[in-house]
Amino acid sequence: MKDHEQFPLIPVKRAQGVWLEDYDGKRYLDAISSWWVNLFGHCNPRINAALRDQLDQLEHVLLAGFTHEPVIELSERLIRLAPAGLTRCFYADSGSAAVEIALKMSYHYWRNAGQTNKTKFITLTNSYHGETLGALAAGNVALYKEIYAPLLMEVISVTSPDCFYREAGESCSDYSRRMFAHMEQALEKHAAEACAVIVEPLVQCAGGMRMYDPVYLTLLREACSRHGVHLIADEVAVGFGRTGTMFACEQANITPDFLCLGKGLTGGYLPLSAVLTTDEIYQAFYDDYATRRGFLHSHSYTGNALACRAALATLEIFEQDNVLENNQQLARAMRNASAHFADHAHVAEVRQTGMILAIEMVLDKATRTSYPWQERCGLRVCQHALENGVLLRPLGDVIYFMPPYVITPDEIKHVAEMAWRGITLATRD
Ligand code: PMP
Numbered sequence: 070m071k072d073h074e075q076f077p078l079i080p081v082k083r084a085q086g087v088w089l090e091d092y093d094g095k096r097y098l099d100a101i102s103s104w105w106v107n108l109f110g111h112c113n114p115r116i117n118a119a120l121r122d123q124l125d126q127l128e129h130v131l132l133a134g135f136t137h138e139p140v141i142e143l144s145e146r147l148i149r150l151a152p153a154g155l156t157r158c159f160y161a162d163s164g165s166a167a168v169e170i171a172l173k174m175s176y177h178y179w180r181n182a183g184q185t186n187k188t189k190f191i192t193l194t195n196s197y198h199g200e201t202l203g204a205l206a207a208g209n210v211a212l213y214k215e216i217y218a219p220l221l222m223e224v225i226s227v228t229s230p231d232c233f234y235r236e237a238g239e240s241c242s243d244y245s246r247r248m249f250a251h252m253e254q255a256l257e258k259h260a261a262e263a264c265a266v267i268v269e270p271l272v273q274c275a276g277g278m279r280m281y282d283p284v285y286l287t288l289l290r291e292a293c294s295r296h297g298v299h300l301i302a303d304e305v306a307v308g309f310g311r312t313g314t315m316f317a318c319e320q321a322n323i324t325p326d327f328l329c330l331g332k333g334l335t336g337g338y339l340p341l342s343a344v345l346t347t348d349e350i351y352q353a354f355y356d357d358y359a360t361r362r363g364f365l366h367s368h369s370y371t372g373n374a375l376a377c378r379a380a381l382a383t384l385e386i387f388e389q390d391n392v393l394e395n396n397q398q399l400a401r402a403m404r405n406a407s408a409h410f411a412d413h414a415h416v417a418e419v420r421q422t423g424m425i426l427a428i429e430m431v432l433d434k435a436t437r438t439s440y441p442w443q444e445r446c447g448l449r450v451c452q453h454a455l456e457n458g459v460l461l462r463p464l465g466d467v468i469y470f471m472p473p474y475v476i477t478p479d480e481i482k483h484v485a486e487m488a489w490r491g492i493t494l495a496t497r498d
Contacts, residue, residue, distance in 0.1 A: 076452065084111030087476050089460065097460045100472050100484045104462075105274065105306050107337030109386050110475040116336050119382035123375055132160065132372035139377035146384050147345060150315055152324040155345040159364075160372040164305030164331035165199025167342035168267070170366055171327040172203050174350065175265040175299045181353045181362050190222075191255055191266040191298070193229040197275030198267060198303050207267050210276050225263065227255045229273060230281040233418060233429065245282035252289060256296040265299035265326070270317035271422055274306040277467040278427035280420050286321035299326040305342065309333035309383075310393055310474065313400065313423030326350060336383035337473075341376035392474055400424055402478040403470055406485035413489075415496035427469040428488065430496060440466055450491035459487040468492065 079097070081089045087110060089097045099107065109116065127137055144158040159174070161167050172190060179187035190207055197213070198204040205214055206221035214221070228251045235244035256263070270286055273279040286302075293300040302325035307317045309330075314320050316328070327350075331342035356362045370376075386392065403426045410428050411419045417431040430447065432440045440446040447463025454461045461468055461484075468488050472481070 079455075086110035086112075087473050087480060095458065097455065097458050098476075098480060098484060099460050100454075100470050100476075101460060101462055102333075102471055102473050103337055104332075105311070105471055106332045106335075107473045108309060108333045108383060109336050110473050111337075113336060113382075113386075113475075115386060116338055116379055116382040119378050119385075120338070120375060123378035127374045129370065129373050129375065131369075133367060137372075137374050137377075139374050139381060140372040143377045143380050143384075146381065147330070147343060150384070151328055151345050152316065152318050154324040154347055155328055156348050157346050157351045159344045159346070159366075160377075161342045161344070161368050162340045162370045162373070162376075163199070164303075164329065164342050165201040165204040166368060167305060167329040167331050167344050168198045168204040168207060168301075168303055169201055170344045171267070171301045171303075171329050171346075172207065172265070173366060174344070174346065174364060175301065175327065177364060178299070178350050178353045179264055186262055187264045189225055189259060189262045189264065191225045191227055191252075191259065191263050193227055193268055193273070195229045195231055195273050195276035195279055196267070196269055197273065198269070199305075208275075213275075225255055225259050227251050229276075229279065230285045231273065231276075231279040232281050233279055233420075240282075241280070242282040242284050245285040246288065248281075249285055249288045249292075252285075253292055256292050256298060260296035260298055263296075263298045265301045266293055267301040267303060270302050270304055270307055271312050271320065272307050272317070272425055274425070275464065277429070277464045278420070278425055278469045280422050280427075283317075283321035286318060286323055290321070290323040290325070293326075301325060301327040301329065303329045305329050305331040307425075310387070310396060311422075311424050311471065313393070313396070315387070315393065334383070335376050335379040336386070338379040338383075339373065339376035340370070341373060341380060396424055396474055399472075399474065399476065399478070399481065402481045403472075403485075406482045407470075407488075410485075410489065410492070413492060413496075415492065424474070425469065425471050427467050428492070430466040430468070430492060446495050449495035450488065453491035453494055454484075454487040457487050457490070459484050461488060461491075 082092050192207050194209050196209045198207045230245040230248035232241040328345040335341050354364045418429045432438045447466045451461045
């Protein structure tokens with residue numbers, strides 16, 4: 070908050086498409102989709118119309134003992150879209166809550182199955198799953214987690230397949246495959262006490278947009294099944310086309326036991342999240358009341374009708390507009406606009422998975438030595454961009470583009486140009 074003495078908060082008056090506008094009429098291009106939530110632009114006419122219509126019918130009703138058309142339709146649609154075998158939906162209101170639900174449901178499933186020794190979770194280093202205590206414990210980014218360590222459950226931490234660390238000349242797929250040995254070892258050692266492995270498929274977003282190859286997920290699915298451990302795919306950030314496919318898991322051709330969705334689910338309009346799971350998991354809880362096997366977890370706004378309607382309008386846009394195919398061109402435009410960054414003296418890597426492109430700055434390119442964190446190099450890049458009408462936010466010294474899918478190739482060039490100027494200024498010796 071104290072930073073804002075120097076950099077005042079920006080009050081946004083209105084927004085349209087990729088553009089935000091403040092009270093002085095200054096415009097900012099939202100190149101990070103307002104924290105990765107917005108898919109089809111701000112004030113999208115089709116989502117707006119759906120919400121107006123919904124508003125006159127039903128805004129909200131509790132989802133216990135009652136149901137409504139938007140939540141039924143949304144569940145049916147999500148199941149049609151998701152990897153085969155995911156047939157049940159559980160709703161909440163944030164990505165963190167979705168993660169909590171998946172963790173609890175996995176543990177509870179094993180308990181209902183008589184496996185009371187399964188109480189632990191396996192997670193990757195550098196992962197991020199949210200801020201509530203369970204999700205924070207499952208994550209691994211020290212910046213968010215360290216201070217709260219005494220409050221958090223212990224997890225089994227496995228070295229990430231983060232391809233930033235691959236050897237020179239080694240492919241991402243070879244490295245991801247090689248790093249899987251750590252996971253195999255952990256599963257061999259801990260299967261008896263592990264409920265689930267939780268991962269962010271393909272991109273560890275909050276951990277600096279670090280990426281790995283789909284082969285890791287294929288190996289992980291096979292190993293989890295072999296060891297009797299669930300697989301939780303946290304696609305809160307990477308779902309809904311961010312990695313090039315509707316869901317990142319598709320690129321590995323796998324079905325997780327739990328799929329956590331949030332953020333883009335409503336096109337960036339309203340807080341809604343979902344956990345999709347299998348019939349097998351569902352059946353482990355389905356019993357007479359007296360057996361006390363039920364999953365007792367509820368949030369006041371679970372399955373909110375307006376949010377579900379926004380999600381339906383969002384999925385309709387995917388269906389009607391050939392979004393994933395069109396995004397391939399945008400992804401190419403992002404790649405082309407940023408290719409020269411790799412030659413910058415203080416850029417260690419430019420990496421991309423679908424509609425996520427990240428630029429990693431370093432003090433020393435040869436040794437990949439980081440800037441001292443106190444220098445806040447990434448922040449300075451973003452401040453420069455902001456002054457010039459482009460909204461970026463740093464993840465440490467990583468600058469990334471994760472724009473709404475309605476951005477144009479020219480706007481992409483503009484974003485890259487502002488990032489380039491910011492990087493050049495911030496890294497000047
Ligand atoms: N999981 C992942 C992978 C995320 O990136 C995030 C948010 N950045 C969350 C969970 C938490 O979502 P929320 O902020 O909606 O609680």
